[in-house]
Amino acid sequence: MNEFISNALMLIGAIFFLLSAVGILRMPDLFTRMQPATKGTTLGIACTLLAVAVHFSDSSVTARAIAAIAFFFITAPVTAHLISRASYFVGVPLWKDTVIDELRGRYNPITHALDDLPSAQEQVLVRDAERTSDES
């Protein structure tokens, strides 16, 4: 019974990994590509480590596997957020059929601040220009 559960979890994990690899190859732009890459690998590594825990059915192995699953569940969203934030700053192009970009026009690329009104954005730009001229 343990063997059957372990084999099934291994297969499910491998299918998750395969789906995320297909997604990263087929998706049209970076931000849609990150979605299968993050979720698929998180679920794939969780299933794989659970298969290891079930297969060995030993307390120390199970504890390590659960700690590793918790680690992957915490770190995967953090890395996805950091990469998407950095690539939005760099200006990676969105897909041509993207429906909505809520940050466009409300976001100051120089100060990295959210601005509702364009006049406030201009004020920030002027203030930054003055500050840099004062320093020099």
Place this chain on the structure above:
Amino acid sequence: MIEFPRVETIVFALLIISLFLAFVRLLMGPSLPDRVVALDLISVTTAGFIAIYAIESGQPVYLDAAIVLGLITFLSTVALAQYIERRARDE
């Protein structure tokens, strides 16, 4: 009679195919963040590969290698994201 392959063998084949597909994206990737995402995917898939190898060889010690690889992946991806951001700021 045809002998049915072990489940570990099928899983290894699926993981190698997914490693190959992610490697194609690593080579193609039009921008640097695309390559970073592909590298992240390759590293986590390798961690899963090591975990399956722990089952296949019957040695639970390999689980530690998978955990360490996941840790290094996290740190390297954070460092590369910082690098992407700083490179854009310097230009």
